[in-house]
Amino acid sequence: MGTKTTVMSVQEKREYYLKKVYMVLPVISLSLLLLLWINVSKSSAFPSPKDTWDRLIMLFQKPIKGLNIFGHVWASLVRIFIALAFNWTFGIAFGILIGWNKTCKALFTPLFNAFRAVPPLAWIPLITLWLGTGEFPKILIVIFGSIASIVVNTQAGMSNVEKLYLDVGTIFNASASQKLFQIAIPSALDAIFAGIRTSTSAAWMVVLAAEMLGAKSGVGFLITRGMDSIDMPLVLMSMIAIGIVGALLAIITQFAERLLCPWTKKSN
């Protein structure tokens, strides 16, 4: 943008400087947040930034159960990757089935909606009752917790494929299977990716709850460990780690979507 402020009228100059103010505001709000954090931690049991940082360093020196912060994050990530791998294959296939085929839709949707109505974390007691608190039950909990969104999105994508595209298929004499694979599924990809994004964030949330209720590794375990031994800096540090990893996962899935289906990128 040229700095030819001379050419601008009064109103345009005001607009130009206002933009500059809007750039500064975020810096102010972040520093206020930091100040708030510091004096809150002075006056209460809330851990201060320094304590949290020291706790992080200490965790590197004295890992818990042989794992430092990266080890625990990795343990949680492994669990969700396995669960998501299952969800994305079976979930999408099931979603396509009940979205495209009328009889399956009528047969399975009510059942699936009943399953979906139950919050994911409510399954934890039942699964731990059945399978104890080993690795497999935790992965199963994460599967239960994140399969709903991928199936719902895929079904929505498949059942409202634009009639117009199918007409194009008819005009070009596409066979039924060509219509399914060449037209219906590609046009549902947007919805499927939305499902992938929501199922990833759902999986990340559920794995924490599963670990909080019984685990020997993972970020959720760190939080319960901190809670049991009233080690607040550990709790806060793990929460920050969860936040960062959560944000990274969201960015990665968005990046993957832009890579795999470049046409969804909004033209400028």
Add this chain to the structure above:
Amino acid sequence: MEQDLDLKTISNEERVKLIQAQRKKEQYKSSMLSIAGVLGFIIFWQVIAISGLIESKYLSTPIQIVSLFITKLTNPNPDGAVIGVNIISSLTIALSGFGLAIIIGIPLGLFMGWYRGFDSFIRPIFEIIRPIPPVSWIPLTIVWLGIGLKAKALIVFFAAFVPCLINSYAGIRSTSEVLINVAKTCGASNFTIFRKIGIPSSMVLTFAGIKVAIGNAWATLVAAEMLASSSGLGYMILMGRQFGRVDLVILGIVVIGVIGTLISILIGMLENKVLGWRKL
């Protein structure tokens, strides 16, 4: 289907009746299928439970669940509260947290979406808090507020607040530029445009946000009750697990699922009333 018959001969009225009959047959067929699906599942569940394939301490039959529900209506053991009390305590927490999220989240999202200064000030703080899942806030809130109503309501508030804000923000940002200009040329002030054009056009997405919010609120409530509480459906399930009462655990799951569905149906009806004009 309709075209295969020779339509030249029959008159229009017969044709309409034919189509109606066909449509009714199809509706009948699909509802039969749905019922068959659900019934099939229940019978399958009953057969497995009775046949001893899975011991009764792992799976109880649907009939046991229903009879337990009836006894639980009056008998408080083992978790020390009648099922009605549990439902009410869960609902009060969920709805108070959810209500708070709407009162704070939606206006904040609308203002952030409309006034750029407000947006650039609040947005960074919101973007930091947003990725932290509400479940991980539980330990800190317990330390602060104990395990009473306030702590759980705060956790539920967190889970419902984020979708309300995001959707109302996206809703008001999608207001069409043309409508804003129409109001501008009529001499409307920025706040009048916000009120008369911005808010109505954000309604569609805001309602989508409300539906997500109630789903999150209900889901996080269960987690909060499991980790720290003395009443509520989540607590009941936990007690079920402690006492090895698998029927109580399953009953808790079924009741939570049913109430969750009822709430979202209610919100769907409210949406039809407010956005009814779109369906005409």
Add this chain to the structure above:
Amino acid sequence: MSMDKKIKLKLENISHSFVVNNEVQDAVSDVSIDVYDNEFLVILGPGRCGKSVLLNIIGGLEKPISGNLYLDGEKLQGSDKRISMVFQKLALMPWKTVMGNVEFGPQLAGVDKETRRKTAQKYIDLVGLTGFEKAYPNQLSGGMKQRVGIARAYANNPEILLMDEPFGQLDAQTRYAMEEEIQRIWQTEKRTIIFVTNNIEEAVYLGDRIILLSECPATVKQIYDVNLPRPRDTIHPEFLRIRKEVSENTDLAL
């Protein structure tokens, strides 16, 4: 109607109606049209009613309640490879590039990659989109998107090209340019074109003949022969006279 021309497509007493919330609504009632070979035929009709339904029937997207279709004398059942269509709402596959869209017909028919790429490239150049093969539809302007639609229809090597108000969505300026463009393409790649529109000026500018349809249900009201030299001058008194005659005869559909 000069009889020396060969009849390419024959519509014989086509009638069609829909059942909408429990009452029968007639869309097309007893329409018979002869379409000559390599002719630019325009079907003109007011507002929203029978004309698109008629086109869908020819394209095989809709099965008429009564009446028959003959292509080169032989009866037509449903959609036929020799007929392809350009849609008003473009109907481009957003997940395919321009090349992917244009080669869609041959690709479905199982033509090998090498030959279908060549035919697709020929028609991409014909409609003036050379260099945009890799672009995605959401990166193109309205006019360019419709060119892809036209190229896609041609690439399927049809004998008859159906066009359902193809320029209805474009702004006026692009519309004039596209009218000239389709005329140029038709003159270079001779095919029979059946062009549906509600715009009288566009009809008189493009059509060898104009089939004027009445309001819903569509019936053939009048057939006009437009023998003006091409490209036609829209200010020419003869052009204005035909336009005046046609517009007086059309029903006003507010």
Add this chain to the structure above:
Amino acid sequence: MSEVKQEYKVEVKNLTKYFGDLHVLDDISFNIKKGEFVCVVGPTGCGKTTFLNLLTRIYMPTKGDLYIDGMPADPKKHNLAFVFQEPSSIPWLTVEQNLRFGLEIKKIDKEEINERVNNIISLLGLEKFKKLYPHQLSVSMAQRIIIGRAFAMNPDLLLMDEPYGQMDVKLRFYLEDEVINLWEKLGSTVVFITHNIEEAVYLAERILILTNKPATIKEEVIVDLPRPRDIASEKFINIRKHVTEQIKWW
């Protein structure tokens, strides 16, 4: 500012507009008498819409200004009405509520609003459409309601940006006659932008021809033909040919 008797409703003085370093409008000056129907024609992308947006204060001019009745134009003080090219009916309001929208913002008292809205409804014959929503109407009907809404404001200045771009000939003639009828009855000052020269010659008392970007006024053409004008008449076609020569964007 202008001591001369106030017979000019609208005065535009050396209007210039820059978007950053993109020079869109270059020193445009002209005057419009009260109740005059002026058409503005010009090549696509010459900045016609920006020009209109400046008149309604959606954008602010970089240099020069626009005066209505001698005072700088201000949407809050003056009655400005703008018919946009894109559909601009408010989807969640019924036809009648759409017509009342502008008047309610201007906080005009109830009876006056009812009287004006009913007048417009009878003029346009919209009695049976009152309770419908815009998405239930055809494109042409929705556009007529937007034009009705603009006229209902009894605007000091009514601006129209190619309102009939999409309509076909027969419909356009009907709507053009209708807008002339409303203009004659309500006596508003109208600035009508179009790329269709036949429409400009059919409607305007005066045509302003803009050059390519940065746009300035190339020529003013007076059209003093009796109404309703015959588009095939000798004089009509000559004016139309002359204006087309001036633009020559084809």
